[in-house]
Amino acid sequence: MTAASAAVAVGAGDGSTAAITAAVPGQAYPFTPNGALLDAFAARRGGPIGTGGKVAVAFRCDHHLNRFQSKLLPLHRQYGIPVTVAAMSQMFDLEHGPNGSANLSFPILQKLALENGLEVANHSSTHTDAPTAQRLREEIVYSRTALAKALPKLPIELFIPPGVGGTRYQGFAGGRSTASFQKYLAGRLIIQEHALSTGYVPGYWPMTGNPLDSMGNVHIGIENADYARRGPSFVHAAAQQGRGVCFMYHPSLMDDADLLAVEDLFAWCARERDQRRMEILTTSGLMMSSFNSFSRHNLLSRTASFKAGWNGWNGAAAKWALRSESGTTYARRGAGSAPLYKDVSTGLYAGSARQLLISMRSTTGIRAKIEILDPMAPGQFNVEKIVTLVPSTGFKPVHQYVVLPLVGSPTVRVRMSPLTGGELHLQEPRLLAA
Numbered sequence: 001m002t003a004a005s006a007a008v009a010v011g012a013g014d015g016s017t018a019a020i021t022a023a024v025p026g027q028a029y030p031f032t033p034n035g036a037l038l039d040a041f042a043a044r045r046g047g048p049i050g051t052g053g054k055v056a057v058a059f060r061c062d063h064h065l066n067r068f069q070s071k072l073l074p075l076h077r078q079y080g081i082p083v084t085v086a087a088m089s090q091m092f093d094l095e096h097g098p099n100g101s102a103n104l105s106f107p108i109l110q111k112l113a114l115e116n117g118l119e120v121a122n123h124s125s126t127h128t129d130a131p132t133a134q135r136l137r138e139e140i141v142y143s144r145t146a147l148a149k150a151l152p153k154l155p156i157e158l159f160i161p162p163g164v165g166g167t168r169y170q171g172f173a174g175g176r177s178t179a180s181f182q183k184y185l186a187g188r189l190i191i192q193e194h195a196l197s198t199g200y201v202p203g204y205w206p207m208t209g210n211p212l213d214s215m216g217n218v219h220i221g222i223e224n225a226d227y228a229r230r231g232p233s234f235v236h237a238a239a240q241q242g243r244g245v246c247f248m249y250h251p252s253l254m255d256d257a258d259l260l261a262v263e264d265l266f267a268w269c270a271r272e273r274d275q276r277r278m279e280i281l282t283t284s285g286l287m288m289s290s291f292n293s294f295s296r297h298n299l300l301s302r303t304a305s306f307k308a309g310w311n312g313w314n315g316a317a318a319k320w321a322l323r324s325e326s327g328t329t330y331a332r333r334g335a336g337s338a339p340l341y342k343d344v345s346t347g348l349y350a351g352s353a354r355q356l357l358i359s360m361r362s363t364t365g366i367r368a369k370i371e372i373l374d375p376m377a378p379g380q381f382n383v384e385k386i387v388t389l390v391p392s393t394g395f396k397p398v399h400q401y402v403v404l405p406l407v408g409s410p411t412v413r414v415r416m417s418p419l420t421g422g423e424l425h426l427q428e429p430r431l432l433a434a
Contacts, residue, residue: 029182033212034191041157041195041211041284044352045433046297048209048290049281055239056207056279057269058286060160060198060219060248062086063123065101065109067251073112075263079270080399082117082353082434084283085109086160089125089146099252106150113154115383117353117401117434119282121158122147122194129166133185136169140189153405155351158284159190159197175199175216196287204243209290217287219248228261232268235278242291246283274397282353285434299344299354299404299431300414306331306428313342313428323425328395330359333424340426341415343375351406355434356414358398359427362389366422372402372431374409381409386419395427401434 042048049056059076061068061083068085076083087109088094095101113120125143130136140159147156161174168174172186175197181187190197199216206213222228231247238245249262272278281289301311306322306329313331315322318338320331331340356372366389373382385400404412414431418424 029179031178031182031212031215032191034193034195037157037195038211040155040348042288043348044155044350045285045288046299046349046352047288048293048295049279049285049288049297049433050209050290050293050295051207051279052294053291054277054279055235055291056205056244056281056286056289057235058082058084058244058246058281058283060084060086060246060283062160062248062250063088063091063095063101063127064099064250064252065091065095066097066103067099067254069104069112071254071259072249072251072262073116075259075266077116079266080401081266081269081280082119082282082355082401084119084121084158084160085113086123086162087120087147088123088127088162089143089150091127094126110151110153113151114381114403114405117282117355117403119158119284119353119403120147120151120154120156121160121198121283122156123160124162127162127164129164130169130186131167136186136189139169140186141193144193153351153407154403155406157195159194160283161186161190161197161199173200175201177201178212178215181216196284198246198283204238204241204245205286205289207242207244207286207289207291209288209293211284211287214287217246219246221249222247222262222265223249223251223253223258225258225261228258228265231265235269235272244286244289244291246286273399280355281434285353288433297349297433299346299349299433300342300429303428305329311342311428312344313340314338315340328427330395330425330427333418337418339415339417341413342429343411343413344431345411346404346409349433350404350409353401353403353434355432356400356402356429357432358416358429359395360387360389360398361392361395361425362423363391363393363425364422365389365391366424367419368424369417369419370398370400371413371415371417372400373413373415374405375411375413377409381405381412389424395425
């Protein structure tokens, strides 16, 4: 364990500001985070996200949402991969044409985010230079305020500096070191308004469990097919260092060959995840990731096992049965079984990206529906995934990423419903911080 991760673990189990900042070394321009925002950021995810020695990757999309919706989002859905969207508060007014964003709106973006685990980050107002203090406030402060108002069910916690010319935000230049966030007015405004920020600090992402160790970290662009094909090599190099990777693309810069290469990378990442060699997180989740820890918040249960009984699930009433096989306990659907579900309070975890992970199998073949919904107001939040299981004796991991609504849905239900006859076996589902 590094000194930074030890500071989080010993100082405060939820990664409090006191513990986090204690690990930041002295600088000519000492970095001072917004303690309240950073505390909420860490608590929302339940503390550091342990990967148990597995490399973690994240993906980022920089605006140009027309092509994202038509070309990239279907791939994210197909392979079960979340993405952080770098959004400008004025992008729907400024980005027109096929490579723009005007086909969408903030209500549509919010719905897509909740249903697919899309984290939305502040990427400025207009993606232009800000040579004065007032212009910096417009691009950083006012933009975050506008995004938060337009997307009330999503937390706007992360800043992603835009690449601009001119004065480059009065010398800030995207944040080339942690000290940049204190030395320059742009950096100070960013931290005043956001828990964290990406930037242009070189290197792979630390994965210490201390999010400030990833402050200002840079991405690897994959909008070029050659770089996308090198994705596995970047991941392997990061894994050897116990670090992670954040990939980024601009949808408007990608042709068919680039899209095919990115799809190959998505497919490879999904296979690595299913083989338990990788975790796929949001950008914020990557900042909270801990390579050396196995602890990861599960909203559904601390135990994530049916071994002690139904653990709050309606299994007995729904006429499911618990079975054990080779040390694995699972729920078996019976004749006349009703849907299996569990309700949990979102509490301080509201607004967090989550990965629903269910290991499923059918010895006969079956179609089933997985839902994550607000049981009191399903019209406000209801995510569905249809799963087709072929006959098999082995369990298959099924993934669905969501964002828990920041407001309006204090309780969520996870529900599994068979859609056809046949055997259905489920290990206890987990709703993990992502």
